[in-house]
Amino acid sequence: MTAMPPDLRGRRARDPFWVTVSAVFRGIERVRSLRAPVIPNVPPVDRTLRLVVQEVRPEADGVVSLRLGAPDGRALPRWQPGCHLDVRLPSGRRRQYSLCGDPADRRAYRVAVRMIPGGAGSTEIHHELHEGTTLTVEGPRNAFPFLVRDRYLFLAGGIGITPVLPMVRAAHHLGADWHLVYTGRTRASLPFLDELAALPADRITVRADDEVGVPDGAGLLRGARPGTAVYCCGPAPMIDAVRGAFVPDGNRTLHFERFAPPAVVDGRPFEVELRRSGLTLRIPADRSALDVIREALPDVPYSCRQGFCGTCRTPLLAGDADRRAPSDPDDGSILICVSRASAGRLTLNL
Structure with missing residues (x-):
């Protein structure tokens, strides 16, 4: 077989067979790239809302309801039965209240609060909130889902x-x-x-x-x-x-x-080192890590305080965890609302 002669620049001519094979493979790779899923860079969802108290209404002895809406009247995020709001009160206190209105009403949320003797949050709501008060809320979140059954x-x-x-x-x-x-x-x-x-x-x-x-x-x-x-x-x-x-x-x-987290049972005192904050805190036998940590870091997120919503999940850097909730698997993190230390000390990325 006679070799292909070089072109005017001295380059060998390309074999038509291999030119065809290369074109076929390039076409296949291009089709694969078009079919490959594109994973977008999804920003974190901000569930923070600024709402205004539209109405404070007595509902029973020691119980008032609050109707909350957007200042501009826009539609609010949808919710399902069992959802709750995390409400930040003007004092800075944070409380969770179940939504008890109509999910079809997109213009307002309704919550109800019972006056609890000595309860700072309920006292503030009953005595200091009024029509026109602006509140910051987070949610809706659902830690009590309603399942379809017969x-x-x-x-x-x-x-x-x-x-x-x-x-x-x-x-x-x-x-x-x-x-x-x-x-x-x-x-x-x-x-x-x-x-x-x-x-x-x-x-x-x-x-x-x-x-x-x-x-x-x-x-x-x-x-x-x-x-x-x-x-x-x-x-x-x-x-x-x-x-x-x-x-x-x-x-x-x-x-x-x-309404509140269950009491700590068979708890033992332990320490948590908050690596980013440079703090080491002592957790008593009858308190959760979340309660103590929030005294030092009030912005630590939480919701259910019962070990199933996952809001307070925190990276665990060192230590053996006593995991007290089925929803707290050994995945390099810990639910600080219920789980504790097995042996004296935990190091958290907080």
Whole structure:
């Protein structure tokens, strides 16, 4: 076979076969690059909102509701039953309140707050907030999701009606089989009885302690037939009683939300080193790392304080963690609201 002669610059002519092969491979690579997914640089979502108090309304003895809207009247982010807001009060205090209005109302959020003797946050809301007060909120966030089921039993204790009320309406809208047991010290202390009156009366049981006594867990769960999703929110003794009496058989499930984090059980004191801040803090046996850290670093994010929302997840640089929540896997971080140290000291990237 005679070799291809060089061109005028002395370069060998390219073999047509290899020219064709190279063109085919280049075409294949180009098609692959067009099909490859483009991963955008997604900025973090800022869920901070500046809202104005549109209305402060008495709802029951010691309970007021706040209607919050955007100053310019724009539509607010959507939410689902079970969602809550993190509210920063004018004093700097931060509190979480369940949304208890209508998810279809995009112009306002509603929360309700019970006056707690000695409670700084509730005192500020009841005595210092008024129409026109501007608040900074974060959310909505959902740490108490409402799942679609055929049958529900809702258990609400006092102000625990706030996350449950939108769930009851949603269950009714879905055409599900549902029943609500609503308990409290007195009928006068129970908010939103007037709104519940618009729903079928045979599906609602109101139990006032001064009329029929304090219910026990087994009594509250009497209507939880197989296949029932039980949703419970109320004071800690009520939730503990329900949890103690609940038997998860026949595809029954229990979902609950506390007003406050559970007490630390079998805790041991330990230390946390905050590497970026240059601080070392002592965590007592009966307090969470989150509580102590927030005294030194008030801007540390948190939400549920019960180990399931993940808001307070913090990189763990050194130390063995005593992980006390199923949602706290050993992935190089720790939920500082519930988990602790196994052996004396943790080093966190804070």
